[in-house]
Amino acid sequence: MTMAQTHTDCNPLNRTDCPSMEALGGNVTFNFNDTIDNAIWMQQNAGEMGQDDEDGAYFTILKSGQSPMVQSKFYMFFGRVSIIMQAANGTGIISSAILQSEDLDEIDWEFKGGKSNFVYSNYYGKGDNTTNDRGEDHQLDFAPQNGYHNYTIDWQKNQTRWYVDDKQVRELKFADAMGGKRYPQTPMNIRLGIWSGGDKSGNNQGTVDWAGGETDFSKAPFTMNVRQVYAHDYTSAKEYSWEGMDGSGDWEKVKVVAGTSDTLKDAESPHGIKDRYNALSKTAKIAIACSVLGFVVLCALGALFYFIRQRRAGRREFLAHQAAEQRENAELLEYKQQTGITGKPGYNRI
Known part of the structure; x- marks a missing residue:
């Protein structure tokens, strides 16, 4: 269903002025335990989102009406997406990881919070929801709510496959989707988020029943976590254009603009000190290591020189002090001899 994440800003089947879409045009791994790059991902809807070093990005519902999500600014024209989440x-809480186009082609992973040991797959072509025979439940030997697993969608021109931890659980052939007319086939972006299908204030009873029942928000927070997303665009392009598209939404009418996308450039450029260091050549890393080692050696030599110099200065001061004492003792002895003082206790006879 993914109702909270499903929308389009400009449907090219109904309009002729829809803007071009930036392509991914390559393959990138996004680690969500780092700060989400706002140049690549858009955060949307009410709710709480953030990052954790161990659990990655978190999407949390605290109350009714919330459905936090992120969606990529880049699009893929057939490709592979793997989400570790x-x-x-x-009850009624839906975690979702989907692909969706602006003309409402869609491929889904959905997880019902009140139904453990299952994951739900679905697809839509051109937003057509007149039938309810596209979704399938897949029984698992684990609970998706109790640990991290890899959920993959491999979307190709002639077929789409769903994998759980690299094990295929479903396949959709192009011809099986109304002879291809309802097969997802236009550029799609990635949308990750959480929503409440069991929220009666915003959903009809059919949706509430599908989600597993009404959500009790007194038991909030409800949190979904994503550690990593791997995205591979099977088309090499700078952007995808709707120029020349008609009401069919046929993939062959999508215009592919050659070049390297800004998204791919940004994704491949290092961010932060650690990434910048890792991006250096081996020679550069050796040069930096030698420079650091040289600096440490110089500091050690400087400290040793200072210690030796201070020790010598201390010895000179000791010898000077000793010489001064000897002079004072000699002067005292001479004085006693001149005055007749023997230095013994008592008095001298007269």
Whole structure:
């Protein structure tokens, strides 16, 4: 269903002025335990989102009406997406990882918080929801809410496959989707988020029933976590254009603009000190290591020189002090001899 994440800003089947879409045009791994790059991902909707070093990005529902999500600014024209994630618990709570186009082609992974040991797959062509025979439940030997697993969609021109931890659980042939007319086939972006299908204030009873029942928000928070996303665009391009598209939404009418996308350039450029260091050549890393080692050696030599110099200065001061004492003792002895003082206790006879 993914109702909270499904929308389009400009449907090219109904309009002729829809803007071009930036392509990914390559393959990138996004680690969500780092700060989400706002140049690549857009955060949307009410709710709480953030990052954790161990659990990655978190999407949290605190109350009714919330559905936090992120969606990529880049699009893929057929490709592979793998998401390492942990679904949220909670009756009626839906964790989702989907691909969707602006003309409402869609491929889904969905997780019902009140139904453990299952994951739900679905697809849509051109937003057509007149039938309810596209979705399938897949029984698992684990609970998606209790650990991190890899959920993959491999979307090709002639078929789409869904994998859980590299094990195929479903295949959709092009011809099986109304002879291809309802097969997802236009450029799609990635949308990750959580919503409450069991929220009666915003959903009809059919959706509430599908989600597993009404959500009890007194049991909030409900949290979904994503550690990593791997995205591979099977088309090499700078952008995808709707120029020349008609009402069919046929993939062959999508215009591919050659070049390297800004998204791919940004994704491949290092961010932060650690990434910048890792991006250096081996020679550069050796040069930096030698420079650091040289600096440490110089500091050590400087400290040793200072210690030796201070020690010598201390010895000179000791010898000078000793010489001064000897002079004072000699002067005292001479004085006693001149005055007749023997230095013994008592008095001298007269």
